[in-house]
Amino acid sequence: MVDGDETEGRTDRPRRADARRNQKTLLDAAAAVFVRSGVEAPVRDIAAEAGVGTATIYRHFPTRADLIVGVYRHQVEACAAAGPELLASSPTPYTALARWIDLFVDFLVTKHGLAGVLQSDNAGFETLHAYFLDRLVPVCTDLLDAAATAGEIRSDLSAYELMRGVGNLCIGAENDPRYDARRLVAVLVTGVRRTE
Amino acid sequence: MVDGDETEGRTDRPRRADARRNQKTLLDAAAAVFVRSGVEAPVRDIAAEAGVGTATIYRHFPTRADLIVGVYRHQVEACAAAGPELLASSPTPYTALARWIDLFVDFLVTKHGLAGVLQSDNAGFETLHAYFLDRLVPVCTDLLDAAATAGEIRSDLSAYELMRGVGNLCIGAENDPRYDARRLVAVLVTGVRRTE
DNA sequence: TTGCTAAACGGAACATCGTCCCGTATCGTC
């Protein structure tokens, strides 16, 4: 697999050196602005931070989703990789599932507004939604299946639904001291446990 | 309590007859547009539907939140009123809680985008958030307290958190057949049950 | 080294949307 090839419709490696440099600059700038102003920061702000024109952003990242994916890809991949590891190292599959979801929640709540935009019905974010799903749902499915096989959890819940639920619970968690997304997710995860 | 007086900073009854008529017209138009295009429909669309200028909307409803509250007030009030009734008519407080939450979820998932906007960190929606909270959190608190007193549920969860969690789970539920908010909420509610 | 071309760039231009302003029309009263 060539380096520039990412997920399906993704931006590939530009031919010219300056363009490659700019792509990196943009990712760094976007990361900085995302931390400061959230993932919905104006395109102009990101362009200014990077010291480039707005069109340059659109050339490298046709949609904001592509930019977000670019910025967070490594962490998403790490999360995906953690699934099998946890399954191997945890006492029971259910424990692995719970720990993995904790990881996912930690990731989401530290990214300003990411959970919200993940669920936004705004056009142009399907790519983002799709990337997260493609990458993480299979991992979650494995964890879920293992726990179900072990008889630890109810089996009428799909990984997709669980992940959507967890993601939704993380929305708006970063700026409300009265709302602790981690606790709510813990309650949800308790709820998937087989009750008998 | 006088009719025109609503929740705190709310719009009061206009003096002139045409203005009163317009207020009603606007509520009807907004309701229609909300159904068609969701609660985030452009102000201009609502104005067009009502056959008035955009300024007229702002005069009657300074923020979009005021308009949304106006449209859904009756249903929110009904939901609030249902709390004590369910508590009286249900076999156990936990059952009442579960049923009441079902009611709330039914309300949310049938209103395009309402759950999303309820949780939007967008300025101008605090009024909406506040109205829902002021009206429903006390009701939920009573149900929660009753169930906690009966020893049916864990007691480390506030009504605020629970309602936020339920609201979040309803986000984006209307246009995704793979995601059943009701089921996820049911899982969450199962999770609050005392497990032992 | 120099010259050429495609790639890449920047910023202005355009579209959309929320919000506000101001000149005009209308209601309700005297």
Added chain:
DNA sequence: GACGATACGGGACGATGTTCCGTTTAGCAA
């Protein structure tokens, strides 16, 4: 019927996403 306060409409303004187009530049070849 006239007058003043109330309400109205639509255009103006600012912010933001997106696209267009004239200009610059990297990379290659002569």
